[in-house]
Every structure is written in structure tokens, then in C-alpha cells.
Amino acid sequence: MFSYPTVRTSLIFLAIAVAGLLVADIAITTANPWQDLGRFFLGVATPNFFSTEGLATALLRTVAFAFVGVTLGSFFGFLLSLVYRFLPVRIFCAFIRAIHELFWALIFLQFFGFHPLTGVLAIAIPYAGIFAKVYSEILEEADQEPTRLLPPGSGAIAAFLYAKIPDCWVQLRTYTAYRLECGLRSSAILGFVGLPTLGFYLESSFSMGMYSDAGAMLILFYVLIATMPLWLRPRLLPIYILGAPFFLGEGLPIVWGNVERFFTEDIIPAPLRDGEGLAGLMPWLGDVMVTEALPGVWNTVVLTQIALVATGILSLLAFPLISKHFGGPVRRTSGHVFLVIARSTPEYILAYILLQLWGPSMLPAVVALALHNGGIIGHLIGRQSNTIHLRPDAPHGFARYTWELVPRLYRPFLAFLFYRWEIIMRETAILGILGIYTLGFYVDSAIQNIRFDRAMLLILITALLNIGVDALGRYIRRKLALQTMPTC
Amino acid sequence: MPGLEFDGLTASFNGERVVGPLSLSVGEGEHVALVGRSGAGKSTLIKLMYEQVEHEASLIPQELGLVNALPVFHNVFMGQLHKHSIWYNTWTLLKPFRKDREAVASLLEELGMPEKQWIPAASLSGGQRQRVAIARAFYRGSPLLLADEPISALDGLLGHHVMDWLTSHFTTSVVALHDVEMALKYCSRIVGIQNGQIALDAPASELAPADIMTLY
Numbered sequence: 001m002f003s004y005p006t007v008r009t010s011l012i013f014l015a016i017a018v019a020g021l022l023v024a025d026i027a028i029t030t031a032n033p034w035q036d037l038g039r040f041f042l043g044v045a046t047p048n049f050f051s052t053e054g055l056a057t058a059l060l061r062t063v064a065f066a067f068v069g070v071t072l073g074s075f076f077g078f079l080l081s082l083v084y085r086f087l088p089v090r091i092f093c094a095f096i097r098a099i100h101e102l103f104w105a106l107i108f109l110q111f112f113g114f115h116p117l118t119g120v121l122a123i124a125i126p127y128a129g130i131f132a133k134v135y136s137e138i139l140e141e142a143d144q145e146p147t148r149l150l151p152p153g154s155g156a157i158a159a160f161l162y163a164k165i166p167d168c169w170v171q172l173r174t175y176t177a178y179r180l181e182c183g184l185r186s187s188a189i190l191g192f193v194g195l196p197t198l199g200f201y202l203e204s205s206f207s208m209g210m211y212s213d214a215g216a217m218l219i220l221f222y223v224l225i226a227t228m229p230l231w232l233r234p235r236l237l238p239i240y241i242l243g244a245p246f247f248l249g250e251g252l253p254i255v256w257g258n259v260e261r262f263f264t265e266d267i268i269p270a271p272l273r274d275g276e277g278l279a280g281l282m283p284w285l286g287d288v289m290v291t292e293a294l295p296g297v298w299n300t301v302v303l304t305q306i307a308l309v310a311t312g313i314l315s316l317l318a319f320p321l322i323s324k325h326f327g328g329p330v331r332r333t334s335g336h337v338f339l340v341i342a343r344s345t346p347e348y349i350l351a352y353i354l355l356q357l358w359g360p361s362m363l364p365a366v367v368a369l370a371l372h373n374g375g376i377i378g379h380l381i382g383r384q385s386n387t388i389h390l391r392p393d394a395p396h397g398f399a400r401y402t403w404e405l406v407p408r409l410y411r412p413f414l415a416f417l418f419y420r421w422e423i424i425m426r427e428t429a430i431l432g433i434l435g436i437y438t439l440g441f442y443v444d445s446a447i448q449n450i451r452f453d454r455a456m457l458l459i460l461i462t463a464l465l466n467i468g469v470d471a472l473g474r475y476i477r478r479k480l481a482l483q484t485m486p487t488c
Numbered sequence: 489m490p491g492l493e494f495d496g497l498t499a500s501f502n503g504e505r506v507v508g509p510l511s512l513s514v515g516e517g518e519h520v521a522l523v524g525r526s527g528a529g530k531s532t533l534i535k536l537m538y539e540q541v542e543h544e545a546s547l548i549p550q551e552l553g554l555v556n557a558l559p560v561f562h563n564v565f566m567g568q569l570h571k572h573s574i575w576y577n578t579w580t581l582l583k584p585f586r587k588d589r590e591a592v593a594s595l596l597e598e599l600g601m602p603e604k605q606w607i608p609a610a611s612l613s614g615g616q617r618q619r620v621a622i623a624r625a626f627y628r629g630s631p632l633l634l635a636d637e638p639i640s641a642l643d644g645l646l647g648h649h650v651m652d653w654l655t656s657h658f659t660t661s662v663v664a665l666h667d668v669e670m671a672l673k674y675c676s677r678i679v680g681i682q683n684g685q686i687a688l689d690a691p692a693s694e695l696a697p698a699d700i701m702t703l704y
Contacts (some may be wrong), residue, residue, distance in 0.1 A: 157575075
């Protein structure tokens, strides 16, 4: 069995994660973690939907930011996908999608302030980069033959409209709808940096110990996502898209002087700004690297590797919950509910809640990342297991799991896991804002201390780290000949 | 034009020569049937001819090349995209003009599927799909037809009707056929392909089915 490359790769990753556990800071530091957790669940069980009108407004703003951001992102992503074959475009897109929505929000907050534009751009920019990549992959996979058959002189636009778009339409639509769901999650967590969406509401309810309010918010968020097929109708889309910009709220006006100062002064490395020239730049760079970047990168990588393996283990444990090869309808329905909740809750919100309950350490982050990503992969693998037809006399129970299903599902499972590696790392970095010492922590502290030059350098390093892991993930998937679809 | 002239033509696939070197000239008004075993190189030859005339021909490829998500009307209309402005074509995608609707409808009538005009190509049967590709090639309106097994999925009577219709409406045609009887009946010249070479080239009137069977 050790001769299988997939098994060997898995064991290497497992070993790295175990080594990571030895050096990682895993602890529960609060005095009464289980009591707090109990209070939180009691809050979810006794939601209070009517404490303030703030909840409805937050929900409306969350939807509005998601719609405007994703619409702009998909529009510009589509334009970029048409020129995606050019290397500079590909590099540009890889770069803008390697920076997390929250980092974009933190950047725009510094010069646009609490203007709606901050939230809209924070979603639209990274999404445009993702849309460009996936749209271009979808368009590339379209049947080439109809285009080849067109009479010469048909024109590139007509050829595109007739021979390309109809062939890809369903996939483009499905992917965009999936991204809108992600956009709702992104929009919700933007509240954690002060935008008027659900995250803001959640944070204030939590800090006041109003668990029933927080519970109501979470329940409404699940309902919003679960009912998407009902309210997201093609005929209603124009109304949503045209209406959404009017529900972003007023925010605060943009001070253009701040914008200018940000680009001409704030983000210029301090030694250059103070006229020390290149001689002063090296010590400055060295200082940032040693005191912030390297510890940040180290913690981010350690936490990512632990979370990746935890995600994998959880997915393999969770997929039988929804697989038709095990259990009855009751178990499958509750399995579905569990996985829907796990994957609908943004990892940032999960991490926030667990951090409040267990205190700051890597543990809440690992559990949050594993729950969210494990929920997604478990769902995808479980669904795939339902397409497998077993012989009528196949073994049951544990033997069926180990002998019949896992061997068949292991390759797609690994493909999904390595696809999400980069996403897990991007999230890990951002969880630093909550107080875990990953890169986001150092970015956030630099911003708190009004050292935007350092913050920008750290964000740049984070982006490069993500691009590197993305490339490594793709390399491993190619080496192991694993295939994935883009919607994961 | 419309005629074809090849000299010392070769084609390779994975480093292995599948066609040629062969020379062939097709004059205006000729209806050439390419016959031979499957794998002999007929499809490759048709593709090469299409490249040779720089796509200025009505082509019916074996794989048909339909856009599955579009209705039959639009698949046929694609044969004339080059004749209209981008605005006309874009509008037609949303709401076709009456004159085009009627033109396409009469073609579909000829091919025995008038009721299928607004059905997506994806939900058609194999024979219907083949007829949509035939209609598109016809609608294209080039005097030269290049067709690769255009009637393989049609039943006898319809096959005869389509072959008759195609050879009488196109000035010149080169059609790959595996049905020897059809080839002799509707084409004026038979070119037999064997191992990527021309093994037989004679007017149809001088041949009997038995002469062609030696190729198989």
C-alpha cells in the first residue's frame, strides 16, 4: 500500500502536520470554555430576532454588498478572461486573488474610510481575479469544432456569441451563482473590520454577551443561503443588480486628501520617506522580515498544514453522513444539515466564535478551518459516493467504508483537498486579525500602529506565499494526475 | 474556383504518415465520392481540402460540430454569420428575423424536420443532428461541398433524397461515403483511398460495385 504515490503523499503531509502540532500553540486558555460554549448553544437554541432593528439592516447590507461586489467582479472577471492567455494578465489576476477580501478591505479603509466603496471593492477585486481564471478555463473547455466550421469573415464577436457562449452558458451561470454564495459569506465577514454587515452585528452582540442575538443572526444567515434557489431567480436578477447599490448605506464620505496621502506618503517605506535613501532601506527591510514577516510566515505555514490535514480527516469522517451507502434517511438528513451548517458558516465567523469561547491559540483556528473546509469537501465526496454502484453482495459497515468506498474516492478527495490548500492558507493568514500570530496579526498590528508601509509589505509577502502554495498544489495535483472541477 | 488542386499532399498523425503523398485535382462541376475502408484517410483528406480552400466551402464534418445549447434555427443560421453585421447577428440570437426564419424553415422542410426548428440541438436524435449539419452547410451557400459521411445516420429513402438534393444543388462536391451504391448513383467520379494513397480514380459510369469492393 505504501507504494501508491497518493498514500505516500498523504503520509508525508500527515507527518508534517504532526510535527507542526508539536511546535504549535494549541491550548484552551479560558477558565470555563465548556460553560461558555453551552451558553452560546443555548443562545442559538433561543434566538432573539427582535432585539433591535439592526439585524434586518445588517442582513440587507450583507446581501447588497455581496450583489454589487460579485456583479462587478464577474463583469470585470469576464473581460479579463477574454485576454487571460496573456502572461501579464494571468500574473495580475493571480496577484489580486491571492489577497484576501479582508486585507483588501483593510487597505481601502485606510483611504476611502467607511464608505460603501471600501466594501464593494474589497469583494469585487479578488473575485474578478478568481472569475477571470475560472471563466477562462470554462471557455477553453468549450467545443472548438463549431468555431472552426464558421464561414471566414463571420467576425470574432459573432463567433464568440454563437459558437462559444451558448456551449458554456450553463457552467458559467452555475459557477457565478456559487460565487454569489461565497460573496454572501465574504460580505458577512467584512463586518468584522467595521462595515455595516452581519459580522459587525455578530461582534457587537458577542462582546455584550447577547448570545441569543448572535444566534438569531447565524440562523438568519443559514436561512438566507439555504433559500438561495428560491429567491435567486433569473427573472429577478436585473432587479437585484440594479437595486443593490441603493442599499449599501451612506457610510462616511471619502476624504480625497487621505487617498492622496496614502499613495504618496503612507505606503512609502519609512526610510525612503524620511530621506534616508537606499542605505536606510536594508535595515528597515531586515527588521520587518525578522520581527514580523518570518514569524508570521512560519505560524501561517504551520497552522495551514495542521488545518489541511484536520480538514482531510474530517472530510473522510463526514462523507458517510450523507452517503446513500450508509444509514437511513434520518441519519442522512441530519448529516446534510450538519454539513450545510459547517460549510455555510464562514471560517472567520467560526474562528471568532471559538476564540471567544476557548481563548486565543491556534486551536480555535484549526477547528474552524477544519469544520468549514471539511464540510465542503465532505459534501462533495459524499455526493460523489452516491454515483458509485456497488455489487449487490458488497460488504456492509466499516468494511464497506474501508474496502469499497475510500479506495474509490481517495483520488477525488485528494484533488479537492489540494485545490483548497491555497484557500486554507489565505484564510489562515487572515485569521491573524483575530489575534493568532499568523501574517494577518502582523498586518493588523502594523495598521493599528499606522505603519502602512509595513502593512503593505506584509500583505505583499502574504500574496506571494499564497501564489507559491497555489503553484505547489497544482504541481502535486499534476504529479498525482488528480483532476478537479473549478467549483469547489 | 470552385475546384480543387492538390500536389504532393501529406499528412501525419503522431509522427506516422496517414495520407499521401498524393495529388488530386477536382474540376468545377465534378461530384467526387471518396470511398475506402474506415481509417484509410478519407476524413483527413476532407479536412485537408477544407484547409486548402481556406474554409471557403460548405463543410459537413463527421462530428457535425453543432452547438448543443442553441436551437436548430441558430445552428443552421450560423452558416451565414459572415453575410451580416454584428448587430444583425446579435439581434438574431435574441429574436430572429422573419425572412431568415422562413429560409431556414424551408430547408428543414426539405429535410423532413420542419417541427424541430426551435428545439435545442442537444435534444435531437443522431439522424436529426446530421440533418441540421446538412442544413447548415446548405445554408452557407458555397458552390463547393465537402462532406464526410453526411448520410451515415439517415435511413435509406431519406439518404437517397439528401444525396440527390446535395449533388444537384452544389456545383462541385467531394463526399466521403462508405455506401458504394450511393457513390455510384449520385457521384460522377469515384476516388478510392487505400492506406492514404489513391488506389482508384475513375468516372462512376465506368465502374461496377465489384470494382470498388476490391478496396475493402
